[in-house]
Amino acid sequence: MPETSVERTLGILLAKVEGIEKSIADGDKHRAVVHRRVDEVVESIGELSVEVAAMKGDVKDSKVITDEVKQWKQRGIGALFVSGIAGTALGGVAVGFLAYWWEAIMRVVRAA
Structure with a gap:
């Protein structure tokens, strides 16, 4: 009977070691995926840096x-302001001219 107990214990230990090996292998696969993704992110950041540098120019x-x-x-x-002032000034001069000479203009128009 002691051999059976020893064999059983060895079987349990072997199963645990195999579980640990499987866990390590799964961890290696996961780390490989993480490293690949990190590499992709680093590459994307490099491309963005180049694009940002081009955009700055x-x-x-x-x-x-x-x-x-x-x-x-x-x-x-x-220029519009100056033109407005000049237009207003010319308009005022024209109105003043007409007001001052209105009677003379009307006499010439009536005589014609």
Whole structure:
């Protein structure tokens, strides 16, 4: 009977060792998947870094153009303001001219 007990104990120990080996193998597979995914993430981040660097140049160029357009807009608004003042002044002069010379103009029109 003692041999049976020893064999049984050895069987239990062997099963436990096999379970541990299976667990280690499963862990290795899982770690391999994790490493593959980490590598993919690192590669994606590298690609993003390159794209961001390229975009920085584009944004810098766009800022130069945007600043230029803002200057044009400011100049245009200034020109419209000056034109408005000049138009108002000319309109006032024309009205003053008509008011001052109205009677003379009407005499010439009636005589014709």
